[in-house]
Amino acid sequence: MADFGLAVHHTSLSVADLDAQQAWYQRVLGLTTVVERFQLDExxxxxVVLRSGSGVRLELIERAGAARERPFADPLDAAATLGFGHWALSVRDLDASYAAITAAGAASVWPPADAVEPGARFAYVKDPEGNLIELIQPPA
Structure with a gap:
């Protein structure tokens, strides 16, 4: 197999309200740097592409008339539909991150729990538009 030098460049998220979602992701997850903006009329x-201080990039895309096929209750429900179901972020302190993010408007989906990987922990939340975010605290 070829070594393409793969690394994650960014994650793309289709949103209903670009301005509101941009403000939330900047305020709550620290994706404060605007890397680029783009607009089409037709x-x-x-x-907008946002970046955190650690280099995580998120592209938010708003298209007029876009609609969610159906909301996901949790990650297992999301897996019943093909395509991306959630995006996952590594955090240093899961309990503190989960508490801060839910206090800032994220809906709790699954509270912090032990992950399959020994020593790792995880939780799920939804952003204000219902997009699933997994928070992962890797093993120490």
Whole structure:
């Protein structure tokens, strides 16, 4: 197999309200740097790429008329639909991160628990538009 030098460049998330979601991700997850913005008139699309101090990039895309096929109750429900079901973020302190993110408007989906990987822990939340985010605290 070829070594392509793969690394995650960014994750793309389709949103209903670009301005509100941008403000939430900047305030709550620290994705404060705006890397780029783009706009099309036809079809009506606006995008912004945000970056955290650690280099995590998230592209938010708003397209007029876009609709969610159906909301996901949790990650297992999301797996019943093909495509991406959630995005996962590594955190240093799961309990503190989970508490801060839910206090800032994220809905609790699954509270912090032990993960399959020994020593790791995880939790799930939903952003204000219902997109699933997994928080993972790797083993010490």
């Amino acid at each position: 079809p009506a699309v606006r995008t």
